Amino acid sequence: MKRREFLTTSLAVAAAGFAPRSSRAADGLVEILVNEPVGEIAPDLHGHFTEHLGGVIYDGIWVGEDSKIPNVNGVRKELIDHMRHLKAPVVRWPGGCFADSYNWRDGIGPRDKRPTNTNFWANDRPLWKAPDGPQKFETNTFGTAEFMRFCHLCGSEPYLAANLRGLTPADYDGWVEYCNSPAGSTTLAKIRAGDGSADPYNVTYWGIGNESWGCAVEFRRWISWVPTYGLKMRYIASGPGMAADNAGEEWTRGLFQELNAKDRRFLNRIYGLSLHYYCWTAGKGDSLDFNVDDWYQVLLQSDLMDSLLARQWVVAGEFDPEHKVKFVVDEWGAWHRGKPIDPRYLFSYVPSMRDALVTGITLDIFNRHAEKLAMCNCAQLINCIHSPFIAMEEHFAATPIFHVFDMYKAHQGGQSLRVVASAPPISFRGPSEPERRRPTPPANDEERSFWGLAGSASLHGKNLVVTVVNPHASEQRTADVSLRGASARSARVTVLAETDIHAHNDFDHPHAVEPKEEPANVSGSSFAWTFKPASVTKLEIELV
């Protein structure tokens, strides 16, 4: 049979897993071009995002030193353990929208002296039905020192988002001084010592605003004379929110034009351009109650990240041909509605296998665009949108999203390689109009199509890591896996797959969805592999 000739799925063999190439016909292809490197996969592409929103901080992360919930200096212990296991490289804080209303001065000094003020999200209607608490009125118990403690315990770097809307550049300089001035050198350094750290935190990732659409020129004003304390500061400029029907190219063009107009060197001072992209079914459907068309619709929406990055890159290249400015996708994920984890937790819901596949599709896209990306942050870490973790009081569960991050951490620091994957496309019914936030979803009235297999690969010396998503809700795909320019000695295969696409973990069943190892007798430069329906697969291949 010719390599690119696809047979119908009825010819696919029954058992998933490895089979010698000659014994079966392939209905797909996964070709890894070992001699075509794309760029290094920065570990920071596996970053996370935390905001003072609903149950993210209180009591997702912070339970307090006196809590009966196991904690390390007030931080939920199970979360720390899982973050360390993930090798979570970086965490963004304190928002999001909250960041542009946050005064960092409210969150320093003795905790019992900190003010309580109205949370940015307080006006959200479900919140007014909820009991009072930090989700409505922010106690500032969790401030800069507590966030640094959290990062330190997790082994992650802090990425702080400064308030561009409500504060001034001088206020921002003050926050840098609180974080980074040498021990004992300034009044703020002494306050920091009282908060638990005489030594500076040496924060270098600084976001200047969040979704500050309209404040482009402010960026220049803000980063002009920041005290650096000898550190190489990495400023992240607020870029566009990308949507299915609008890649936000005009925003990027406007920002780069404006920065270039005064002095071309300003572009060199931007470490990254922040991009946000959320996917959803039209009208933001339920997280667990969805049909097969909704399944494909969300996966297709998540896949748009691929073209959105490519389009943004073209615009950036018009002004920055050497591409010194990389992208920082500091908010991404699938955003659904659903039964909240706790009524007080705004935007919380239980994620399913659908969200696991969104994670695999997105992380594969990031790998394939490794040369463009400096950092990415999944939104948000716990009890919120697209969360790897859910927690309430002493209950805790890692979601299928966590398991995909865990599988993909093997890519961190590797050399991304070009991958060509194909399989028969999948047809489904979807809305004809662009999927925008709207109260009434449009009808699924059009025939839509989605790819049959996709993935990414990274090289780490003699080890090759290949990840592949089979989005088909019910059919397996047998693919001819070809290593162009290399040969396999052995492989270890891990699969996250469920027959029910709604499968999920919750407090009663925290281990319902977990990846499993599959036996793999793989060798040579070409072999067949059967990818289970609705699955994410990782092949860790030792090369000859």
Ligand code: AHR
């Ligand atoms: O993640 C929730 C919100 O979505 C963030 O606060 C904001 O930046 C984005 O619009």
